[in-house]
Amino acid sequence: AERLALEGHLNAAATHAEGGYKLRGAPALDNSRLQRFYTLFASLDHPYALKIKEEAEELGLALNDEHRSLTDSQQAISQHQMQATQPKPLPRPTTPFIGRDNEILELCSLLQKSECQLLALTGLSGSGKTRLALEVARQLQAEPLFKDGIFFANLSKVTTLEQARRKIGTAVGLSVAEVDVSLTRIADFFATKQALLVLDDVEVFPQALELIQNFLQTCPHTKILVTLLERYKWLEEFVYPIKGLPFPSLGAKDARYYDAVKLFTQRAARVLPSFKLDDRNLEQVITICQLVDGFPLALELAATWVKLLPLEVIAEEIKNKLDFLSDDSLKSV
Numbered sequence: 001a002e003r004l005a006l007e008g009h010l011n012a013a014a015t016h017a018e019g020g021y022k023l024r025g026a027p028a029l030d031n032s033r034l035q036r037f038y039t040l041f042a043s044l045d046h047p048y049a050l051k052i053k054e055e056a057e058e059l060g061l062a063l064n065d066e067h068r069s070l071t072d073s074q075q076a077i078s079q080h081q082m083q084a085t086q087p088k089p090l091p092r093p094t095t096p097f098i099g100r101d102n103e104i105l106e107l108c109s110l111l112q113k114s115e116c117q118l119l120a121l122t123g124l125s126g127s128g129k130t131r132l133a134l135e136v137a138r139q140l141q142a143e144p145l146f147k148d149g150i151f152f153a154n155l156s157k158v159t160t161l162e163q164a165r166r167k168i169g170t171a172v173g174l175s176v177a178e179v180d181v182s183l184t185r186i187a188d189f190f191a192t193k194q195a196l197l198v199l200d201d202v203e204v205f206p207q208a209l210e211l212i213q214n215f216l217q218t219c220p221h222t223k224i225l226v227t228l229l230e231r232y233k234w235l236e237e238f239v240y241p242i243k244g245l246p247f248p249s250l251g252a253k254d255a256r257y258y259d260a261v262k263l264f265t266q267r268a269a270r271v272l273p274s275f276k277l278d279d280r281n282l283e284q285v286i287t288i289c290q291l292v293d294g295f296p297l298a299l300e301l302a303a304t305w306v307k308l309l310p311l312e313v314i315a316e317e318i319k320n321k322l323d324f325l326s327d328d329s330l331k332s333v
Contacts, residue, residue: 099259126297244294
């Protein structure tokens with residue numbers, strides 16, 4: 001409530017303060033908390049100020065009447081704001097990131113361009129959009145352009161404006177109640193910040209365009225990196241389509257150095273430590289990479305089967321069963 005009052009959101013501040021003061025089951029208010037409530041309510045010209053003063057007199061406590069601008073609470077509020085602006089650590093992957101060197105360079109370069117405020121990574125499920133977005137975010141963490149931090153929000157299965165606002169608010173350290181009370185709270189948070197906001201797995205629900213466009217208009221120094229299945233008609237967006245990892249043709253001399261082959265080999269060795277790529281199994285690995293068009297998720301799911309099936313059987317199953325690489329199929333094993 002103090003922070004909202006300092007930022008000029010007086011109605012929202014009053015709502016929070018009333019809720020806090022009337023909170024059932026809370027410990028009895030000591031002198032310092034009574035003083036903070038009194039300072040806050042008096043600054044807002046709220047009738048609760050008189051009520052608190054009477055309560056303090058009954059307890060034999062003296063309150064300071066100097067409440068011109070919440071100065072008694074300014075230091076604590078500033079410290080809280082400083083902590084809130086510290087972004088949470090980016091999600092840490094459980095497996096090494098493989099490949100996409102050119103894509104990372106190009107995406108980092110795009111986000112550093114002044115004219116690029118919104119960059120959309122598009123591609124089918126399993127193409128590796130999330131992992132690529134996170135890797136780009138890590139590469140840019142030391143970039144002065146984003147000196148106020150890089151924030152990540154997973155919006156998978158979000159279908160309403162309220163859900164999206166809550167997810168983003170949580171990602172930047174704001175409470176759900178704070179976001180719900182003040183509709184502009186997230187925009188206020190980013191208004192003067194030089195930051196990068198990564199919105200992962202954005203579903204195109206009716207208010208999505210309005211939410212992001214309003215954000216772009218009110219937060220000129222913050223850039224947005226979104227991942228979504230297909231392009232949506234945002235006028236300001238730069239679009240970067242993501243496809244599968246490069247894979248070789250049969251008989252290629254440098255086949256083992258292609259990203260798709262390296263990913264399959266690395267993941268297979270995680271589930272079957274004895275697995276080694278050699279001249280005897282290279283052709284089968286290439287065939288699997290070709291069958292799934294180099295899609296990272298499909299390669300990882302295919303690699304999971306090496307502990308149960310020979311490579312040639314895995315390839316044959318992929319040819320014959322479209323759902324062979326589904327999560328449900330793996331769970332049934």
